[in-house]
Amino acid sequence: MDHLKKIEAQSIFILREAYRDFKNLVMLWSIGKDSTVLLWLARKAFFGHVPLPLLHIDTHYKIPEMIQYRDRAAKEWNLNIIYGENSEALKYKNTYPDGNLDRINCCKNLKTEALRHTLSGEWPRYKFNHQLGRYDVDEDKEAYTGVIVGVRADEEGSRSKERAFSPRDKENDWDVGDQPPELWNQYKTDFAPGTHLRIHPLLDWTELNIWEYIHREKIPIIPLYFDQGEGKRYRSLGCQPCTTPVESTSVNIPEIIEELKTGKFANIAERSGRAQDKEDGGGLETLRKEGYM
Amino acid sequence: MEKERLNLVIVGHVDHGKSTVIGRLLADTGSLPQGKLDQVKATCAKNARPFEYAFLLDALKDEQAQGITIDSARCFFETQKRYYIVMDAPGHIEFLKNMVTGAARADSALIVIDAFEGIQENTKRHGYLISMLGVKQVTVLVNKMDLVDYSQEVFEKTRTEYLAFLEHLNVKPLSFIPISAFEGDNIVSASKNIPWYKGPSVLEQIDKMKKPNSDDKLNMPFRFPVQDIYKFTALGDDRRNFAGTIETGSVEIGQEVVFLPSGKKSSIKTIEEFNVPVQSRATAGQALGFTLDTQVYIEPGELMARTDQPLPNISSRFRANIFWMGNSPLIQEKAYKLKLGSKRIPVKLVEIINVLDASNLSSIKNKQQVDKHDVGECVFETSKPIAFDLLNENEYTGRFVIVDHYDIAGGGVILEKLSDTETNFKKQIEKRELTWESGLISAKERSATYRHKPKFILFTGEHGVGKRIIAKSLEKKLFDHGLKAYYLVFSNLNLNLEMDSRDGYPFQERSKLIRRIGSVARIMTDAGLIFLTTSANFDDFDLEKIRLLTAPNEFLVINVGKNHFNHFKPDLILETDGDIELHLDQIYQLLSDQMVLEYYI
Numbered sequence: 068m069d070h071l072k073k074i075e076a077q078s079i080f081i082l083r084e085a086y087r088d089f090k091n092l093v094m095l096w097s098i099g100k101d102s103t104v105l106l107w108l109a110r111k112a113f114f115g116h117v118p119l120p121l122l123h124i125d126t127h128y129k130i131p132e133m134i135q136y137r138d139r140a141a142k143e144w145n146l147n148i149i150y151g152e153n154s155e156a157l158k159y160k161n162t163y164p165d166g167n168l169d170r171i172n173c174c175k176n177l178k179t180e181a182l183r184h185t186l187s188g189e190w191p192r193y194k195f196n197h198q199l200g201r202y203d204v205d206e207d208k209e210a211y212t213g214v215i216v217g218v219r220a221d222e223e224g225s226r227s228k229e230r231a232f233s234p235r236d237k238e239n240d241w242d243v244g245d246q247p248p249e250l251w252n253q254y255k256t257d258f259a260p261g262t263h264l265r266i267h268p269l270l271d272w273t274e275l276n277i278w279e280y281i282h283r284e285k286i287p288i289i290p291l292y293f294d295q296g297e298g299k300r301y302r303s304l305g306c307q308p309c310t311t312p313v314e315s316t317s318v319n320i321p322e323i324i325e326e327l328k329t330g331k332f333a334n335i336a337e338r339s340g341r342a343q344d345k346e347d348g349g350g351l352e353t354l355r356k357e358g359y360m
Numbered sequence: 361m362e363k364e365r366l367n368l369v370i371v372g373h374v375d376h377g378k379s380t381v382i383g384r385l386l387a388d389t390g391s392l393p394q395g396k397l398d399q400v401k402a403t404c405a406k407n408a409r410p411f412e413y414a415f416l417l418d419a420l421k422d423e424q425a426q427g428i429t430i431d432s433a434r435c436f437f438e439t440q441k442r443y444y445i446v447m448d449a450p451g452h453i454e455f456l457k458n459m460v461t462g463a464a465r466a467d468s469a470l471i472v473i474d475a476f477e478g479i480q481e482n483t484k485r486h487g488y489l490i491s492m493l494g495v496k497q498v499t500v501l502v503n504k505m506d507l508v509d510y511s512q513e514v515f516e517k518t519r520t521e522y523l524a525f526l527e528h529l530n531v532k533p534l535s536f537i538p539i540s541a542f543e544g545d546n547i548v549s550a551s552k553n554i555p556w557y558k559g560p561s562v563l564e565q566i567d568k569m570k571k572p573n574s575d576d577k578l579n580m581p582f583r584f585p586v587q588d589i590y591k592f593t594a595l596g597d598d599r600r601n602f603a604g605t606i607e608t609g610s611v612e613i614g615q616e617v618v619f620l621p622s623g624k625k626s627s628i629k630t631i632e633e634f635n636v637p638v639q640s641r642a643t644a645g646q647a648l649g650f651t652l653d654t655q656v657y658i659e660p661g662e663l664m665a666r667t668d669q670p671l672p673n674i675s676s677r678f679r680a681n682i683f684w685m686g687n688s689p690l691i692q693e694k695a696y697k698l699k700l701g702s703k704r705i706p707v708k709l710v711e712i713i714n715v716l717d718a719s720n721l722s723s724i725k726n727k728q729q730v731d732k733h734d735v736g737e738c739v740f741e742t743s744k745p746i747a748f749d750l751l752n753e754n755e756y757t758g759r760f761v762i763v764d765h766y767d768i769a770g771g772g773v774i775l776e777k778l779s780d781t782e783t784n785f786k787k788q789i790e791k792r793e794l795t796w797e798s799g800l801i802s803a804k805e806r807s808a809t810y811r812h813k814p815k816f817i818l819f820t821g822e823h824g825v826g827k828r829i830i831a832k833s834l835e836k837k838l839f840d841h842g843l844k845a846y847y848l849v850f851s852n853l854n855l856n857l858e859m860d861s862r863d864g865y866p867f868q869e870r871s872k873l874i875r876r877i878g879s880v881a882r883i884m885t886d887a888g889l890i891f892l893t894t895s896a897n898f899d900d901f902d903l904e905k906i907r908l909l910t911a912p913n914e915f916l917v918i919n920v921g922k923n924h925f926n927h928f929k930p931d932l933i934l935e936t937d938g939d940i941e942l943h944l945d946q947i948y949q950l951l952s953d954q955m956v957l958e959y960y961i
Contacts, residue, residue, distance in 0.1 A: 068643075068645045068646075070365060072645070072646075073645065075647070076605055076645055076646060076647035077647075079605075079647035080587070080605050080647055083587050083588055083603060083604075083647075084587070086588070087587065087588050087660065110634050110635075111633070111634045111635065111647075112603075112647070113590060113592060114590065114592065114597075114599065114601055114603075114632055114633075114634050114649055115597070115634050116590075116592040116594055116597070118592055145594060145595060246457070246458075247457070247767055247768055248457040248458075248460050248461045248464075248685060248768055248771075249461045249464070249768075250460065250461070250464045250493075250761050250768065250771045251464055251493075251494075251756075251759060251771075252605075253699050253760075253761040253768065253771075255766075255767065255768050257697065257763050257765075257766040257767070258766055259766050284635060
């Protein structure tokens with residue numbers, strides 16, 4: 068059994084544990100490469116089905132191809148897709164692109180707040196209607212208490228200390244120093260009622276693993292990750308105004324894999340093209356404390 | 361070909377030099393980011409402090425905080441042979457949970473001992489945990505040899521002493537290597553300072569360590585803990601998938617398999633994985649699903665095995681070694697949750713044979729509880745029999761964790777299967793019967809007056825097969841004949857009892873229900889009644905418990921619809937949607953055959 072097959076099996080195991088033990092689960096899908104691999108692993112775990120809703124937070128500043136890709140996958144893979152948004156902030160133009168906020172606070176508004184209130188059911192959820200091919204307001208307003216997220220340990224410092232099943236209290240506080248032990252294949256799957264839980268099936272994956280897996284499984288991926296002839300490609304995808312491409316001439320997956328293997332990016336953080344990480348010293352750390360994934 | 365990866369954990373007492381060893385390994389294998397070494401050396405020079413390799417790790421951790429992809433809990437280095445993932449296990453006892461989490465994933469371990477300070481508490485405790493966690497390959501590094509003038513005598517003394525300790529644990533270390541991580545002696549190549557040592561350097565030794573051979577797992581008997589059973593009907597899918605990950609062994613299509621502890625059998629029809637070519641054989645490590653030739657009704661948590669191979673043990677009692685990480689001690693008479701493979705089941709500690717101080721393996725006699733950081737040899741009893749292997753047969757299905765309240769508080773390995781003919785459960789019932797106080801009317805007098813024997817009649821079968829209507833009609837018919845019959849719907853009772861007890865965990869509900877049914881039946885039959893109730897989804901073991909609880913009076917089981925029992929033979933099987941009058945005649949016939957109604961007839 069090779070390494071990819073092993074981490075695949077481990078992720079499938081974690082997804083099945085989550086599905087077995089928790090009600091009100093939701094999987095976050097940012098349309099990026101990691102959460103798309105996560106979605107693919109769910110199809111593996113549940114034999115082609117995805118028996119839980121996928122939640123996408125639409126900032127309305129996402130690169131347009133991402134939304135097209137989302138809706139095509141919804142149809143082709145018979146997905147239960149839900150999106151949420153911060154309609155107030157968008158209406159009153161409380162955003163960075165409108166010039167009214169800095170990047171961090173824009174992220175907070177359009178992503179963190181939108182996510183929090185969509186998870187709790189306080190703000191409307193829009194659910195894909197497969198019959199009519201459009202999004203309708205979802206009648207289900209029950210809170211999602213288990214959130215499956217595609218973070219990887221190698222991405223960034225604060226993510227390297229995560230456990231596969233990680234409790235957060237209502238304020239999203241996370242006690243890094245006193246985390247539950249994980250022994251063999253036994254994860255902590257017992258939580259007091261009211262606990263909000265994050266589940267991380269991809270912790271052991273690296274950026275290279277993700278691309279090797281996309282290649283092996285032939286997972287359809289957004290062409291934004293490839294050089295479109297201008298010597299640039301996106302290494303990490305986010306909102307258009309705050310995401311810049313990296314210098315690269317990789318036009319397909321094998322070339323990306325080769326590029327990563329050369330160590331070209333070894334000392335450049337994967338999220339370095341994501342401008343919000345850089346503001347305020349530790350941007351992502353600040354955002355994560357408030358509930359950013 | 362893909363280069364191998366090996367997970368290495370470095371353990372040892374605090375300040376014995378773990379970080380220095382890691383720093384050296386990273387530096388001497390050229391695994392550091394460019395210029396890092398010079399940069400740290402320059403920083404040291406600027407601050408007028410001597411350079412230490414341990415500073416490298418600190419520097420890397422700082423960088424990580426800034427968002428560069430190096431992990432503090434995990435460092436990576438590479439030799440010509442393979443990649444190493446090094447887990448830096450904290451030496452401080454407060455971080456034992458983290459050490460255990462790191463070590464449980466390791467293929468091999470380096471235990472670092474300070475030659476000057478000698479073997480310390482955590483040198484032993486970590487050694488114990490390494491053995492218990494199943495880390496197979498251990499090498500001991502006797503560090504700081506420069507501080508003892510590279511004395512062979514000191515090295516041999518440490519070696520002899522620690523070897524004796526490891527022998528107790530059945531751990532056979534690959535080697536003891538005298539090193540100075542600070543000076544770089546015997547890290548990469550043989551050191552001139554230690555001419556008397558002829559063995560491998562640290563790097564040579566770890567390159568010689570074997571990647572745990574997947575053939576080892578493959579050649580063991582087939583073990584497949586059923587994690588879940590899926591039937592997703594979307595888009596016309598009619599597969600019923602038994603999902604899980606194969607722990608050991610292999611299986612082919614057509615093979616007869618048995619689910620344990622229920623004992624139900626079937627054969628593999630298909631091997632299911634999404635987006636892979638059709639397979640006829642599945643092997644250890646694969647996360648997949650099976651469909652079966654026949655409909656088998658089992659719950660997640662059963663262990664699937666091959667009928668042509670040695671089967672796992674089945675019992676509700678076993679002897680195990682356990683280490684405890686919980687803040688509250690492990691005590692008797694408290695209900696915990698056991699997780700073994702995919703099984704989750706209530707468990708109690710019934711006997712403490714021995715509590716060891718893991719730091720020196722001295723036993724503490726007569727200890728009544730297992731405290732945090734203790735290691736205990738104990739007897740456990742689960743609420744029903746479970747399937748397991750012994751540690752020396754198959755460690756992967758012979759180890760478990762114990763959940764206290766909501767936290768994993770202990771990890772253990774099973775040493776011995778104990779007979780469950782004498783369970784605590786049975787002892788409790790015996791005690792109940794011995795102390796049972798009756799009134800002035802004997803059972804015989806009651807029967808004579810009531811014109812029937814007392815009996816508990818339990819209707820079972822799937823949900824929605826019409827159990828209740830049959831039970832209610834029977835109650836009415838018995839009553840109309842002037843007999844003392846009473847029908848109880850258990851949800852009535854449960855709602856009543858739940859009003860003042862909301863402390864239980866949901867996973868114990870089933871075992872509570874069994875106790876309630878049995879105990880109420882004991883009282884009702886003692887009152888001379890024909891007591892009727894209905895409930896779905898019992899298995900063989902549940903009914904055995906109800907039988908024990910109902911004794912001395914017996915019970916009759918009437919199964920409505922499809923019979924899901926394996927060994928247990930219901931006294932009567934009724935068809936679903938049959939004619940009620942016909943059913944009642946059949947039941948009356950059963951009651952007279954059983955002489956329940958002898959006084960009536």
